[in-house]
Amino acid sequence: MILDQIADNLSITIQCHDNPDADTIASGFALYKYFMTRGKYRIKLIYSGHEQITKKNLQIMVEELNIPIEYVPTPYRVSGVLVNVDCQYGSGNVTRFPSDNIVIIDHHQPGRLPSGCLRDIRPEYGSCSTIIWKLLSDAGFDVNAHPDLATALFYGLYTDTGAFAEIYNPLDREMQDTLNADYDLIKLMNNSNLSLRELEIAGLAMIRAIVNEKWHFAILKADDCDSNILGLISDICLQVDTIYSCIVYAEHPDYVKFSVRSCVKEVLANELAAYIAKGIGNGGGHTDKAGGLINLTKYKEAFPDLHFEAFFSERYQNFFSD
Numbered sequence: 001m002i003l004d005q006i007a008d009n010l011s012i013t014i015q016c017h018d019n020p021d022a023d024t025i026a027s028g029f030a031l032y033k034y035f036m037t038r039g040k041y042r043i044k045l046i047y048s049g050h051e052q053i054t055k056k057n058l059q060i061m062v063e064e065l066n067i068p069i070e071y072v073p074t075p076y077r078v079s080g081v082l083v084n085v086d087c088q089y090g091s092g093n094v095t096r097f098p099s100d101n102i103v104i105i106d107h108h109q110p111g112r113l114p115s116g117c118l119r120d121i122r123p124e125y126g127s128c129s130t131i132i133w134k135l136l137s138d139a140g141f142d143v144n145a146h147p148d149l150a151t152a153l154f155y156g157l158y159t160d161t162g163a164f165a166e167i168y169n170p171l172d173r174e175m176q177d178t179l180n181a182d183y184d185l186i187k188l189m190n191n192s193n194l195s196l197r198e199l200e201i202a203g204l205a206m207i208r209a210i211v212n213e214k215w216h217f218a219i220l221k222a223d224d225c226d227s228n229i230l231g232l233i234s235d236i237c238l239q240v241d242t243i244y245s246c247i248v249y250a251e252h253p254d255y256v257k258f259s260v261r262s263c264v265k266e267v268l269a270n271e272l273a274a275y276i277a278k279g280i281g282n283g284g285g286h287t288d289k290a291g292g293l294i295n296l297t298k299y300k301e302a303f304p305d306l307h308f309e310a311f312f313s314e315r316y317q318n319f320f321s322d
C-alpha cells in the first residue's frame, strides 16, 4: 500500500501545488497528521511558487485548523521522499525540486510523469482529499477522531466540486456524508472568499470583458491578484448564457497568469490552457477548469510588439481554427 511505502522513509516532505487551494492543503495536512501519528519524526508540509497564500478563506483554514504548512522559496533541498498532493511532479503548477524519490497522489488526468515514481492517480474523484481520505480509512485511521482533519478534507471536496454541485463519484458522496466537519467554520470560510479590493478587481474585469459572439468566448483582463480570484472571476463569467468558455488574465512584472473555464466539450479547458501557453509558459488543469502562466521573458522574445489582449484573442481564435 502506498502509505506504507511512503512510511518506509525516515523523512517525508509533502508538497502542495503552487498557489495552494483548499484541496491540496487538506490533502497535505491529512498525510502530515497521519504520518505524525505513525511516529515519523521528520515530516514537512510545504509549497512554493510565485505567491504565498493571501486568500482570506485559506488563511482562515490554515490558522483555525493549525495546519503547519510552510512556504519555501527556490532553490530548496528536499529531505527524504517527496510526496506531491493534488498535483503531479513535472507539471506546470508545481515547483520542481530535485528528488529521485517521488510519490504522486492526485486526481487530475495523468500527464508525463517521471519514470519510476510511485503514484496513485484517480481522475474519477472530485477531490484529492477524497483519495487521501480513502487511503487513510483503508489504513484503519479514524479521520473523525481528528475534527480539524475532518473539516479540512470536507472543505477540500467542497471547494473542488463547486460546493458539492459537481459530485459524480459515490466515494466523494460517501466522504461528504461521513465526515464530521465543523460546519460553522466551513460557513465562515465560505463567506470569506474575497476582500473588498478583490471585489473591486473582479468588478473592473467584468466591466471590461471582451466577448467573441461567433465562438462564444470571452477574454477578461484583471489587475494583478491572487490566482484563485482569477478563477472566481472566470467562474462567474462562464455563467453568462452566451459565453461557453473564457479566459481571465492578469499581468505581473515577471509573468502573466491566466484562468480558463469551459462548459462545452468542444473546448477542453486544459487543452486550451496548454495551447495558449505553448512555447512561452505552462498551462493545464481539468477539462472544465484550468489555468496557466506565461513567462514574460519568453513572451517578449516571441512577440516583441504584441500586447496581451491581442495575444490572447489571436491564440484563442487559432485554437478554434486548429
Ligand SMILES: [Mn+2]
Pocket (backbone or CB within 6 Å): 023, 024, 086, 107, 126, 127, 128, 160
Ligand atoms: Mn484538487
